[in-house]
Amino acid sequence: MPALPLQLDRASRSPLPAQLSAQIRELILAGTLARGSRLPSSRALAADLGVSRTVTELAYEQLVAEAWVESRRGSGTFVASPPGSTPRPVEARPIPTPETPVLVRLDAGTPWVDPRGVAGWRRAWREVSTAAPPRGYDDPRGLPELRAALAERLARTRGLTVDPDSIIVTAGTTDALRQLLPELPPGPVAIEDPGYRAAVETVRSFGRAVVDLPAGEPVTSLRGTVAAYVTPAHQHPLGLVMPASGRLSLLAAARAAGAIVVEDDYDSEFRYDVAPVPALASLDRERVAYIGTAAKSVIPTLRLGWLVPPPGVLEDIVRRREVTHAGAAWPSQRALLTLLRDGWVDKTVRAARRVYAERAPRVAAALAPYATLAGPLAGMYSCWLMPQATAVRVRDAARAAGFELNLLSSYARSSGPSGIVVGYGGVSDEELKRALRAIVGTLRASARPGIRSAALRMEE
Structure with a gap:
């Protein structure tokens, strides 16, 4: 039986039995203890509260006398409804039923999942169940084998050559932003408008102002900002591709302002007219923080992504993650490793x-x-x-x-x-x-x- 939310004040002038009976009475009135609920035994309640059994027995006797509870021989003590009393109703949340319509989302972030891939998905999780987990908190960068697999994939599919130790496994795109933002100097962050709403809210949650970058227009100045968040391969949500001239202009503006460019490369693999556009980070590793995600190539609820920060902030992020234990869940990392190793992700894409x-x-x-x-x-x-x-x-x-x-x-x-x-x-x-x-x-x-x-x- 779960413990009741009770707390006795030994410094109070009110006797402990009176305090206890008053608190149980309030729980009944609030609806926390519903009619028919069984109360802990006087012995168990005394042990929970660290008081003598006499205290709980006297409190129960008082509540029985007031008809708030009733004692049933051989069964215990139960909440009753005293004559003339009306317990306060508990605010109920609506519970979805089969009759409640569930809207199908036509959103920009839910991928198609190949039903034929179930066997590979199950195999990955079987391997997770038999793999030995880390003895404590794992590498703050993420599972080393997974980072090696991601480095190989980034070089092969995005033209981005990085060392596995330069990759940080995150719990998704917004988590990558949360890792990066504390390492930037104070100041606003520029974000495309219209743009990714979750990025806007994440930046604002750090107390930073958001500067609007008109989507589709060349960026010629980032003066007064510390970073610019962009989706150059497939602008979210307009779908535009940032041209080569626009990419060079953006990087030049970032260098002039001493700002970094945050590249969200969320679905670049899904071009079907031409080959995927190379990553912006391949043009300037010193100035661009690259963010990728498994949400579109696997499933969003895997909650995994990766961050390749500029070398100047990499170690600071790693040190803070080591202190805060901010790494992504090990089972999800291990499953993604199997999906990459077995070619499941390539086949699904x-x-x-x-x-x-x-x-x-x-x-x-x-x-x-x-x-x-x-x-x-x-x-x-x-x-x-x-x-x-x-x-x-x-x-x-x-x-x-x-x-x-x-x-x-x-x-x-x-x-x-x-x-x-x-x-x-x-x-x-x-x-x-x-x-x-x-x-x-x-x-x-x-x-x-x-x-x-x-x-x-x-x-x-």
Whole structure:
């Protein structure tokens, strides 16, 4: 039986039995002790509170006399409902039931997971169950074998050659930011606008101001900031690719301001028109902090990522992690190691890329007559520009059909783009078909007559 939240004050003028009976009475009134709840035995309660059994017996006798509790011979002491009393109701949280609709998320971050990969996933966790865990806290950088596998993968897929000891395994993208931010000088952080909302909230949680960088425009100055957080391979959420001139301009601005560039390389592997764009960090390892994640190539709930910080802050981050024990969970690291070693991740990425390459044009064909595509087709989502009022109607229609659709405006701060972000990773083909039917139906109803007629001719 769980211990009751009781605390006796021996310095109080009130006798201990009176204190105890009063506290139990309050627990009953608050609904913490419901009618019919069994109380600990007087002996057990006395042991929990470190008092003599006489104290608990006297308290129980008082509560029985007041009809708050009742004693049942051979069974124990139970909460009763005294005549004329009305216990205070406990605020109840709604419990999801099978009848409660669960919206399917059409978001930018839920990947497609190959159902044929279950066997490899199970094998990885079987290996975790038989592997010997570290005797204490493990290497603050992360599992050495995993860092070696990640270094090989970064060189092969992202053109980024790093030593395994330069990699820090994190609990995801925002955790990488949390490791990096304390090592930067005081000052604001520039973030793309519209941009990744979790990054904005993470920066603000450290008491730092956020400076808006207009997404898609060249960065020519970072004066007054200590870092710039960008998604150059596939701008989140517009989907733009930062051109070579923009990359060089950004790095030059960072050098001039003495700032670092934080590169979030969240889904660069999912290009299906051209080869993946090389990592920005490959152009300047001294100035760029590189962040990667397993959320898109494996599953988000694995909660694993990696940070390749500039050499100047690497050891400071490692020392602080050693003190705070801020490493990622060892079982997840060990599982990812197996998935990488066995080729499971490569195979999953290839399969997902084929799925996205088929779904992206299907979404584009459905929406192009009514909205403007913000960036090239890539990754597991596309962004569509349209008036805000139309976007809201589309969002509401999707929700009525059972889908959660994000507005582009929810990613913006000072900029004014409006539209919708349509994710096609975390849905089945049938769900995507139903979602597009709801979206297009609303767009068609909102379109001007000329556009509507042209769209109908295209469908014919």
